[in-house]
Amino acid sequence: MPWSRISGSVSSPQVDVVIDMGNPFLNLTLDGFLKIGTVAASRALAEDAYHIVRKGSISSNDFEKTLKKMCKEGAYWGAIAGVYVGTEYGVERIRGTRDWKNAFIGGAVTGAIVSAVNNNKKDKIAVDAITGAAIATAAEFINYIT
Incomplete structure (x- = not known):
């Protein structure tokens, strides 16, 4: 009797973009902004793509609206993440413990x-x-x- 086996592993993708601002506080803050901003922009894109598919057609107005929403959501959530990461790092430096x-x-x-x-x-x-x-x-x- 034929027999086969499949083996594999799943790991989460990891993307690291390093922008050296010359200061660890600024580096972490910018990193948080970029990572979470990208996630928020991607979520906005996926949501609008779903609505466009359900509608059955796309127009240049839809494309422009999606692009604006991606930028707005990315900037908003990225800014929140930047504030959080920067504040947490500052508190860690002041307290001297993690x-x-x-x-x-x-x-x-x-x-x-x-x-x-x-x-x-x-x-x-x-x-x-x-x-x-x-x-x-x-x-x-x-x-x-x-």
Whole structure:
């Protein structure tokens, strides 16, 4: 009886772009901006591609709208990531240790800044700071598990 075996492995793709700004803080901030900005732009592209396929046709207006959305989403989420990464790195340098507390503080500061920039009131800024801290801390704990 014929018998065969298939073996393989799956690994996540890794893309590293290194831009040396001459300062570790700026390097990490820019790296966060570029990586998360690219993910956000890709998500916007995929979402619009889905809607175009469902519609069944594409126009130059659709293309222009998608491109603008990609740039807007990429810049927005990239800026948030840059603020978070930069804040976490700054806290790490000030405290002199690398632990979950840096992620907690970085997330809280980033959540508060993003909320304040969006002209939210004090209560909403506090809630967004707590949310940012919780998400960043949870992500840090998940990184320790894996």
